[in-house]
Amino acid sequence: MQQIWGSERRRTAIGRMTLSVPARQALADRQLVPERTILDYGCGRGDDVRALQQLDCQVAGWDPYYRSDMQLVASDVVLLTYVLNVIEDPAERRQTLEQAWELTSTLLVVSARLTWEKSKVHGQEFGDGLLTSRQTFQHLYAASELREYVEQVTGARVVAAAPGVVYAFRDEGARLSYLAQRVIPDAEWLASEDTASAVSAVVDFFERRGRPPGIE
DSSP, rough: OOOOOOOGGGGGGOSSSSHHHHHHHHTTTSOOOSEEEEEEEEEETTTHHHHHHHOEEEEEETTTBBBTTTTOOOOOEEEEESOOGEEEEEEEEHHHHHHHHHHHEEEEEOOOOBBBGGEEEEEEEEETTEEEEEEEEEEOHHHHHHHHHHHHHHHHEEEEEETEEEEEEHHHHHHHHHHHHSSSSOOGGGGGGOOHHHHHHHHHHHHOSSSOOOOO
16 A cells, blocks of 8 residues: 655645645545544645644654554545645556555545646646746646546546545545535524435525636
8 A cells, every 4th residue: 555656746735734735635624533534645844733732633644754553544534735745656656546545534635736827836747737947846737637537546526625635535425414514504404414405405505606716
């Protein structure tokens, strides 16, 4: 299961004083809760792991450079945070996503840098991305590309939680409940197990508004 990623990829692991955007989003969406086990797959320096531990979450982190001795175990939620960007080999990139999905029992959170950040990334063309002067690789995704790629590899219907952040749910009921919470977050049925109400709320939303805006 454990694989050795390219040695220079460690240079993309930046230090953070606060939670990363994907972790904050999942926390705000009530997907990261103390009752769930969480694995940060490719955790870098482990800043998200430490911050989530302070919030009483059951979280562990694995990284090929910083935490390679950690035993990988299946978890309720797996975070794959800005990992796919830095893998220059498309086959290895796909394998990494597949392995993250295999470790997921409830929700896989995938995030990636998007094409609108291109002005911040300087380097020469290499494969399907750019090789920087620090010998790190970056493949920037279009929002729709990231969503479609995760759907293709996992076989799950993917939800865009925020620009550059997508959710892949193992259970269709959980996906519908999440969508319904976004439509009517304060509805009374959120305290129950009434999946039918969740579905009805989503259907009503799309009938009235057509579809959510596409963010590119």
